[in-house]
Amino acid sequence: MEKWFIRNRKANYALIASQFGISEVTARIAVNRGISSNAEMRMYLHPSLGDLHEPRKMKHMELASEIIREKIKAGKKIRIIGDYDVDGVMSTYILYTGLKYCGANVDYEIPDRIKDGYGINIAIVEAAAQEGVDTILTCDNGIAAFDQIARAKELGLTVVITDHHDIPFHEENGKKQYRIPLADAIVNPKQHDCLYPMEGICGAVVAFKLIQVLYENLGIKAEKAGELLEFAAIATVCDVMDLVDENRTIVQYGLKKAERTKNIGLQALLRENKLEDQHLSAYHFGFVVGPCINASGRLESAKLALRLFLTDNEKVAQEYAKDLKELNEERKELTSEGIEKACELVEKQYMEDSVLVVYLEHCHESIAGIIAGRIRERYNKPAIVLTDGEEHVKGSGRSIEEYPMSDKLNECKELLLKFGGHPLAAGLSLKKENIEPLRRALNEKSGLKEEDFIKKVSFDMVLPFEDVTCTLIQEFDLLEPFGKSNEKPSFALKDVQLVNAKVIGKNKNMARLTVKTRSSNQVYTAMLFREFEAFEQLICEKYGEESLKRLYEGTAENVLLDFVFYPNVNEFNGNTTIQFIIQHFR
Secondary structure (H helix, E strand, O other), X not given: OEEEEEOOOOOOHHHHHHHHOOOHHHHHHHXXXXXXXXXXXXXXXXXXXXXXXOHHHOOOHHHHHHHHHHHHHHOOEEEEEOOOOHHHXXXXXXXXXXXXXXXXXXXXXXXXXXXXXXXXXXXXXXHHHHOOOOEEEEEOOOOOOHHHXXXXXXOOOEEEEEXXXXXXXXXXXXXXXXXXXXOOEEEOOOOOOOOOOOOOOXXXXXXXXXXXXXXXXXXXXXXXXXXXXXXXXXHHHHOOOOOOHHHHHHHHHHHHHHHXXXXXXXXXXXXXXXOOOXXXXXXXXXXXXXXXXXXXXXXXXXXXHHHHHHOOOHHHHHHHHHHHHHHHHHHHHHHHHHHHHHHXXXXXXXXXXXXXXXXXXXXXXXXXXXXXXXXXXHHOOOEEEEXXXXXXXXXXXXXXXXXXXXXXXXXXXXXXXXXXXXXOEEEEEEOHHHHHHHHHHHHHOOOOOHHHHOEEEXXXXXXXXXXXXXXXXXXXXXXXXXXXXXXXXXXXXEEEEEEEXXXXXXXXXXXXXXXXXXXXXXXXXXXXXXXXXXXXXXXHHHHOHHHHHHHHHOOOOOOEEEEEEEEEEEEEOOEEEEEEEEEEEO
């Protein structure tokens, strides 16, 4: 069940359209994305690298750069400590490549997801000291590593943290008391006294900014740092940052750079996924390139992905790219199996639960979060997937807006060994005997109501099919890249008449529809790529099985549905036609 909402931000769309040479439809979409001033509109429609914020506004940025510069000058050994996801790999690549270009004595370490867990740990610190490392430089981690950084300082190491995660705090008398590790420099835009104008950047962008400043201080041309932009862009998309402000600029320019990348590893990965010579979008970063990089950290070692981008040997790069693609295929297969088992358990045992807690003992722990996300999407309920770790049960959760998961886990902390996260996602570990008590406790304390499980669908405006032109669709290109907080434009139309339907797709689970509106005899093509079974079921419920049969025969009458859709241009055999992609129906 869904509840549909129209985004309804008020503005003088006609004035905006005339000022910026766009249609009123595009003006409305931009306003719906939170654009409220002429300066913001100019940056939104025509982003420029000149819009990127000054890196030195970030607290400790100049200090961190100076520390690294002095270490390079002195020939001291620097070790970068990254993380095993896309943002961690890209951050490590940016720092390692940048420092190498500056002549640094530098290497890297990326923790193993299963053996080491997230971020820097004591063993990594002690190994660095034993191996003659002078300076540890973290990326995409470190802001909560109090004991680890303290140990590094005990051993006489210099520590520079670059991170983007929330600053840890505890509450005293209702006030947040922030705490940071005792590092020599901490570069993180979320520090409460940091003057950087945008908090929501990923770890790779923080790393990119540090390299920018380091290059400037060493007299290296700014264009050299620009060679790293595509890697910051990949991380921005894959770490699901809001595509607003400088994030959007970074991704837009990063996509263009990736299309003509000089990096042999990225060339090989694009080629392996049949993306060479294609116009790249944020979708390709987020759902093709990113998952291949992530698969190495999930099922093997993230160092494999990093080596891909660092190699200058085309043959080796192609072998690495093939390995990553195969790992991702394996990850997809494991995920599919896990989702099937999880949904089977939910529908047999837990359909009445408000919070879905599913124990899959043999599931690979690295994909528990993916499975939890898919369950959350399917049932629109908070979901936690648990599996056997090396010592205890471990799990990942994904939530809905109405349920702050990290806070709710805190209410059950007596049943947990460890937990952490934020309102929409969390990780946890517990003893096996506490699985069922946790499920019961979370459901007893959920506070959720039936209306909280209704999926909310928003769209930009009502738009008749006949008002859509190729020119308008091309104008939407100005709004790309699409992603979080800059969603693809979507429109709604009531009482669309279905004239004909044809089942398509390798698995016969999609449909090509011929449709028309009551106001015109013009027929249009609409494509249904998802929820095919639900679509057939809805037709049968509203109009009967005979109407579904007649729809496939092309003789249906008065079969009417409401659609949320977006338009695109289909080019086939030299012919260009407009078609409508159905996102939701009722």
